[in-house]
Amino acid sequence: MKPAGYLFATAEAAIKKPGRKDIAVIVSELPATMAGTFTTNLVKAAPVRNCMKKIRSGEGRAVVVNSGNANACTGRQGEKDAEETAALVSGQLKIKSSLTYPCSTGVIGTPMPMERIRPAMPALVKNIGKSSFDDVAKAIMTTDTFPKSASRRLKVNGKYGTISGICKGAGMIAPNMATMLCFIITDIAVEKKALQAALSEAVGKSFNRITIDGDTSTNDTALIMANGALGNKPLTLKSAEFSAFRKALDELTYELSRLIVKDGEGATKLVEVFVMNAKNEADAAKAALAIANSSLVKTAVYGNDANWGRIMAAAGYSKAKFDPEKADVWFNKVKVVNKGIANNKDREATEEMKKKELRITVDLHAGKASAKVLTCDLTEDYIRINAEYRT
Amino acid sequence: MKPAGYLFATAEAAIKKPGRKDIAVIVSELPATMAGTFTTNLVKAAPVRNCMKKIRSGEGRAVVVNSGNANACTGRQGEKDAEETAALVSGQLKIKSSLTYPCSTGVIGTPMPMERIRPAMPALVKNIGKSSFDDVAKAIMTTDTFPKSASRRLKVNGKYGTISGICKGAGMIAPNMATMLCFIITDIAVEKKALQAALSEAVGKSFNRITIDGDTSTNDTALIMANGALGNKPLTLKSAEFSAFRKALDELTYELSRLIVKDGEGATKLVEVFVMNAKNEADAAKAALAIANSSLVKTAVYGNDANWGRIMAAAGYSKAKFDPEKADVWFNKVKVVNKGIANNKDREATEEMKKKELRITVDLHAGKASAKVLTCDLTEDYIRINAEYRT
Numbered sequence: 001m002k003p004a005g006y007l008f009a010t011a012e013a014a015i016k017k018p019g020r021k022d023i024a025v026i027v028s029e030l031p032a033t034m035a036g037t038f039t040t041n042l043v044k045a046a047p048v049r050n051c052m053k054k055i056r057s058g059e060g061r062a063v064v065v066n067s068g069n070a071n072a073c074t075g076r077q078g079e080k081d082a083e084e085t086a087a088l089v090s091g092q093l094k095i096k097s098s099l100t101y102p103c104s105t106g107v108i109g110t111p112m113p114m115e116r117i118r119p120a121m122p123a124l125v126k127n128i129g130k131s132s133f134d135d136v137a138k139a140i141m142t143t144d145t146f147p148k149s150a151s152r153r154l155k156v157n158g159k160y161g162t163i164s165g166i167c168k169g170a171g172m173i174a175p176n177m178a179t180m181l182c183f184i185i186t187d188i189a190v191e192k193k194a195l196q197a198a199l200s201e202a203v204g205k206s207f208n209r210i211t212i213d214g215d216t217s218t219n220d221t222a223l224i225m226a227n228g229a230l231g232n233k234p235l236t237l238k239s240a241e242f243s244a245f246r247k248a249l250d251e252l253t254y255e256l257s258r259l260i261v262k263d264g265e266g267a268t269k270l271v272e273v274f275v276m277n278a279k280n281e282a283d284a285a286k287a288a289l290a291i292a293n294s295s296l297v298k299t300a301v302y303g304n305d306a307n308w309g310r311i312m313a314a315a316g317y318s319k320a321k322f323d324p325e326k327a328d329v330w331f332n333k334v335k336v337v338n339k340g341i342a343n344n345k346d347r348e349a350t351e352e353m354k355k356k357e358l359r360i361t362v363d364l365h366a367g368k369a370s371a372k373v374l375t376c377d378l379t380e381d382y383i384r385i386n387a388e389y390r391t
Numbered sequence: 392m393k394p395a396g397y398l399f400a401t402a403e404a405a406i407k408k409p410g411r412k413d414i415a416v417i418v419s420e421l422p423a424t425m426a427g428t429f430t431t432n433l434v435k436a437a438p439v440r441n442c443m444k445k446i447r448s449g450e451g452r453a454v455v456v457n458s459g460n461a462n463a464c465t466g467r468q469g470e471k472d473a474e475e476t477a478a479l480v481s482g483q484l485k486i487k488s489s490l491t492y493p494c495s496t497g498v499i500g501t502p503m504p505m506e507r508i509r510p511a512m513p514a515l516v517k518n519i520g521k522s523s524f525d526d527v528a529k530a531i532m533t534t535d536t537f538p539k540s541a542s543r544r545l546k547v548n549g550k551y552g553t554i555s556g557i558c559k560g561a562g563m564i565a566p567n568m569a570t571m572l573c574f575i576i577t578d579i580a581v582e583k584k585a586l587q588a589a590l591s592e593a594v595g596k597s598f599n600r601i602t603i604d605g606d607t608s609t610n611d612t613a614l615i616m617a618n619g620a621l622g623n624k625p626l627t628l629k630s631a632e633f634s635a636f637r638k639a640l641d642e643l644t645y646e647l648s649r650l651i652v653k654d655g656e657g658a659t660k661l662v663e664v665f666v667m668n669a670k671n672e673a674d675a676a677k678a679a680l681a682i683a684n685s686s687l688v689k690t691a692v693y694g695n696d697a698n699w700g701r702i703m704a705a706a707g708y709s710k711a712k713f714d715p716e717k718a719d720v721w722f723n724k725v726k727v728v729n730k731g732i733a734n735n736k737d738r739e740a741t742e743e744m745k746k747k748e749l750r751i752t753v754d755l756h757a758g759k760a761s762a763k764v765l766t767c768d769l770t771e772d773y774i775r776i777n778a779e780y781r782t
Contacts, residue, residue, distance in 0.1 A: 040708070041704060041707040041708045042706075042707040042708070042711075042713070042715060043704055043706070043708075043715040044707075070700070072704075073700060073703050073715070073728070073731055073732055073733070074732060075731060075732040107700065108699075108700025108701075108703065108704065109699060109703075109728075109732070109733045110733070216704070216707075216708040217704065218700075218703070218704050218707060295686070295769075295773075295777070296777055299773075299774050299778045300778065302778045303777070303778030305778065308499075309461070309463065309498065309499025309609075310499075312463075312464050312499065312500075312609070313432060313434055313463075313607070313608065313609050315433075316433040316434030316609060317431070317432045317607040320433075321433075322433070324433060324434040324435075324464070340434075340464055340466060341464055341465060341500070342464070342465075342500045342501070342502075378686075379774060379778075380774050380775070382686075382690075382774075383769060383771050384771070386687055386690035386694070387691065387694025387696065387770075
């Protein structure tokens with residue numbers, strides 16, 4: 001079940017190489033409210049800067065996205081190329097180009113091959129309605145091994161509306177092949193401010209709490225469109241049903257972010273790091289991210305080594321405040337550290353390490369805040385994929 | 392040439408396994424001034440806490456060090472074991488135990504096998520004078536593939552004095568096998584405050600500016616002893632010859648830190664990241680460390696891929712302030728980025744990538760400060776070493 005009032009198209013522009021659909025559009029048949037969150041990297045790709053300007057209006061009709069080239073570190077020409085791509089789509093759709101959002105993922109520093117993108121545009125627009133949202137999910141893949149999508153249904157004003165999302169990841173980002181991109185569409189009407197608030201909160205708890213290699217891309221973008229095709233009275237921050245919408249969006253983005261981690265470059269295991277009883281949420285997140293980003297923790301997980309010393313050490317350098325002599329650590333339900341020292345459960349813990357999904361819990365005994373971060377293990381395949389990507 | 396007035400011993404205590412010398416002492420024949428720097432990790436090993444207390448006196452006579460067990464996350468018992476080890480050495484040497492500094496490196500979370508350390512002590516003390524400083528360098532190795540030592544000579548009061556140092560590293564640290572340890576001895580007399588100032592400054596520019604995997608150990612320790620066997624008037628912060636001492640110590644620690652990076656786990660290349668014209672030194676260091684710690688940069692270096700986009704992206708998320716459209720990047724002397732965009736020198740750059748040593752220079756054009764960080768590439772061997780260490 002997909003949200004009403006959206007159409008899709010994909011086409012081949014041979015941006016990096018021929019042989020696959022590498023450009024796509026998402027079009028809303030109705031004017032839509034729109035919200036977005038973007039990379040915090042100081043080096044922002046041209047399409048990211050383009051979207052950041054346009055999103056201020058809170059309105060949109062179309063997204064045009066390509067894989068194979070990030071259009072990052074491409075200077076003024078890159079900015080022109082991003083806007084030209086949006087304008088080409090807008091012209092054919094007869095909408096204002098300020099309502100079309102360009103997104104890119106791929107190699108950094110290579111000029112966009114506009115000589116191949118321009119001629120692909122008529123076919124792309126002609127294809128509108130012939131592709132599915134899942135086809136778009138495929139077109140935006142880079143080193144992803146499977147397309148990623150998720151949906152939620154919820155009742156608003158007595159009618160069932162739908163929220164659907166697609167995303168791509170692979171390296172949490174690999175700035176080269178690049179980026180987390182996420183596009184969410186819904187037929188539920190949501191007022192601009194409420195839509196941005198819901199998206200920002202959902203992203204904060206999902207895409208901002210996953211890490212594959214700790215690198216933050218130049219192109220990370222999450223966009224949501226709400227076209228109101230359901231006919232409900234637009235949800236506001238005060239609507240009774242807004243909290244249900246928020247919850248559904250939280251679930252959706254969490255499911256998508258989990259898929260990204262599952263498909264982390266070279267990953268063999270999904271790891272959830274849960275830090276509890278921290279002094280505050282910032283401390284909980286710091287500790288969880290330090291553990292999730294530690295190459296030593298990730299290689300130990302890969303090697304089925306219940307090496308909790310690496311977890312204690314990572315928490316210790318995370319800058320989170322706690323007393324190491326009070327800390328407890330679990331692998332799944334096996335408590336391996338009790339008050340900062342060995343609980344002598346290495347054999348049981350090693351059995352847990354062999355499972356495909358591992359939950360590392362750290363109780364800091366320093367307060368009441370908690371944070372959860374998803375990551376994956378670090379393997380020889382990650383090295384191979386990233387050492388050999390361009391060659 | 393080694394500093395006068397120091398004696399050394401090594402012995403086998405079979406701490407992790409039998410078959411190698413794994414415990415060592417360094418003894419000064421004269422009372423020495425002493426200074427130290429220690430890990431900033433909140434989780435500090437028992438011997439680190441022991442040393443941190445003792446170093447306040449600025450005095451010392453002996454260092455006792457073992458490999459095979461870090462004595463970290465071992466609770467109160469670990470503290471007792473560290474002090475007992477120091478006391479056993481002190482008792483036999485007939486010095487106060489407050490003058491003996493215990494250091495450990497090895498597995499975290501396993502109690503010290505005191506039942507094997509105690510009986511090894513008489514042999515250790517009996518061996519004093521039979522081993523060399525280089526033998527100590529061998530005894531403290533863990534996954535290091537070669538012992539690391541360096542020396543400098545300098546003229547003080549018309550006589551030649553010597554500074555010698557040894558260290559171990561491997562994983563910049565692998566909290567499991569653990570740690571950067573560095574011991575420096577000199578026969579030049581240096582007053583306490585001056586010795587600590589010189590060491591802190593030298594460590595700040597050397598051991599604190601190298602990274603292999605970004606993890607900071609529970610056991611990192613650098614100690615320096617100055618016994619004055621040269622007979623010079625103790626150097627103070629104001630001595631004319633103190634700046635020469637500082638310079639020699641800076642060079643010595645830089646040489647040692649370079650050896651650690653060269654011997655990084657699985658490394659095939661030495662990489663120097665130099666960030667120049669940053670707004671201030673903190674920004675320069677942030678950018679250099681972000682680049683040096685990026686798994687994507689390190690795998691690209693391993694794969695001979697002149698992938699400068701990953702460098703721009705890492706600088707961009709480092710929190711250093713700069714205008715990406717002004718930044719320049721070089722691989723050795725080949726300029727690959729000019730004002731934030733491609734300089735079209737990929738072929739020449741690829742040739743540079745094939746060399747065993749690579750210098751990545753980033754000009755931020757944001758000020759006048761600079762920072763240099765040493766690192767290595769990230770390879771399949773790093774994964775193998777760390778995934779299989781305990782099993």
